[in-house]
Amino acid sequence: MEAVLAGIKVMVTDEGYLTDFSQWTKEIGAEIAKEDGITMTERHWEVINWIQEQVKAGNGLSVRGIKKSGVIDIKEFYSLFPGGPLKLATKIAGVPKPKSCI
Amino acid sequence: MGQTKVKKMLFILSKATIENVYAAFVMANGARMEGIESEIFFTFFGLEAIQKKKLKHLHVATVGNPAMHMPTMLGGLPGMEALATKMMKKEMDKLDMPPIDEFLEILSASGVKLWACKLAVDMFHLNENDLIEDLDGILTIGDFYSKADIDGTQLLFI
Numbered sequence: 001m002e003a004v005l006a007g008i009k010v011m012v013t014d015e016g017y018l019t020d021f022s023q024w025t026k027e028i029g030a031e032i033a034k035e036d037g038i039t040m041t042e043r044h045w046e047v048i049n050w051i052q053e054q055v056k057a058g059n060g061l062s063v064r065g066i067k068k069s070g071v072i073d074i075k076e077f078y079s080l081f082p083g084g085p086l087k088l089a090t091k092i093a094g095v096p097k098p099k100s101c102i
Numbered sequence: 103m104g105q106t107k108v109k110k111m112l113f114i115l116s117k118a119t120i121e122n123v124y125a126a127f128v129m130a131n132g133a134r135m136e137g138i139e140s141e142i143f144f145t146f147f148g149l150e151a152i153q154k155k156k157l158k159h160l161h162v163a164t165v166g167n168p169a170m171h172m173p174t175m176l177g178g179l180p181g182m183e184a185l186a187t188k189m190m191k192k193e194m195d196k197l198d199m200p201p202i203d204e205f206l207e208i209l210s211a212s213g214v215k216l217w218a219c220k221l222a223v224d225m226f227h228l229n230e231n232d233l234i235e236d237l238d239g240i241l242t243i244g245d246f247y248s249k250a251d252i253d254g255t256q257l258l259f260i
Contacts, residue, residue, distance in 0.1 A: 063135065063208055064200050074211035083137035101132055102199060 006031045017090070017097050021055075024094030033092045036083075040092075044080055047072050048093045055095040061086060062100045109254030110139040112246070115148035117260065119163040120187060123151045124194070126260045127205050134212040142209075143246045145219035148260075149226060152218060152234045157202045162186045210236035215249070217241045 003012045006027035011019045016032065018024055029048060030040050038044070050071045054061060063086065066077050081088040086098055111133040115126045126142060133140035150156045164170050164177035164186050176182065191201075200208060210216060218233055218240045230240070250257060 060198065062198050063131065063212065064198055064204075067204075067208060067211070074208060078134070078211075078213060084135060086135055087137075100198070101128055102197070 013097075015091075015097065018094040021052075021094050029092045029094060033088075036088055036091070038081060038088065038092070043076075044092075047077065047080065047089060051089055051093045052095060055093070060100055061090065061098045062102050064102060106136065106138070107254050108133075108138055108256055109252050110250070110256070111141075112249055112255060112257040113140070113142045114246075114257070114259045115142055115144050115151065116146045118147040118150035118156075118160055120160045120190065121162060122260050123148075123160060123202065124199070124205075127202075127209060128199075129258070130209055130214045131205075131212060134209075134214055139252075140213075141215040141217065141246075141249055143217045143219060143241065143243075145222045145243075149218060149222050149228070149233075151202060152206070152216065152237060153228065153232050154234060155232070157206070157234070160187075160202060162190050206234055206236055217246060219243065219246075 001012060001014065003010055003016070006025065008023070008025065008028060010023045010028065013019060016035075018028070026045075033040050033044070050069055051061065054065070059065070063074060063077075066072060066086070067074050072080075077085045077089075090097055111130065113126045113130055115123065117123070126148075130140045130142055144152050150160060161183040162170075164172070164182045165174055167177070170177060170186065199205075206216070215238045216234070216236060217238055220240050220242045223229070223233075223240055230237070
């Protein structure tokens with residue numbers, strides 16, 4: 001469905017995930033974050049960049065991957081994106097919701 | 103998808119076969135990934151999963167497990183459990199499932215509370231030194247019930 005984020009018309013799933021990454025901008029990411037009660041900092045963006053790189057490279061995302069990322073540890077990941085970190089971070093990053101159970 | 107009404111998951115893990123331990127761990131981790139609180143109470147044989155010396159040597163049950171699709175007598179042959187366990191671990195690794203020790207670290211870092219059952223600890227003559235560093239403490243079952251302190255708490259026996 002269509003949604004307007006940061007003044008731009010984009011296509012999203014009914015859970016609010018962008019369906020086309022080419023429509024993503026940092027402003028859109030920040031607005032999605034705000035809706036979920038997160039104020040983005042430089043640290044948040046580092047994680048978002050890492051997630052986008054992983055998806056671009058075709059790597060699956062999991063909490064174990066976060067642990068091995070070298071960018072962030074699991075504890076900080078949960079504190080930056082409270083209430084379902086991988087779900088929230090992928091939504092902010094404009095990439096699909098991870099399908100993995102771990 | 104709608105909003106879940108589950109706010110907290112409490113697991114009682116009473117078995118040490120790999121399939122049961124992983125079931126508990128995947129569900130506990132999955133809860134945290136959805137923003138749901140999650141705690142595990144290790145009791146009886148489940149305690150093996152948090153004993154430093156034992157947690158790396160858990161096995162699949164090959165006897166009395168019809169889903170193994172092998173005659174029970176074959177499952178009892180020496181080395182059978184080890185073989186089945188090795189095969190299963192290989193498959194789990196392909197799915198990026200962490201080994202038990204790493205999974206426990208992930209759970210703890212994710213905010214899953216890990217508790218040992220006092221009665222079982224006493225029965226197996228264990229003490230805190232035998233158990234993993236990440237353990238949050240040794241509790242009675244009554245103490246564990248008191249963790250069911252919010253609406254939307256679910257308790258699961260494995």
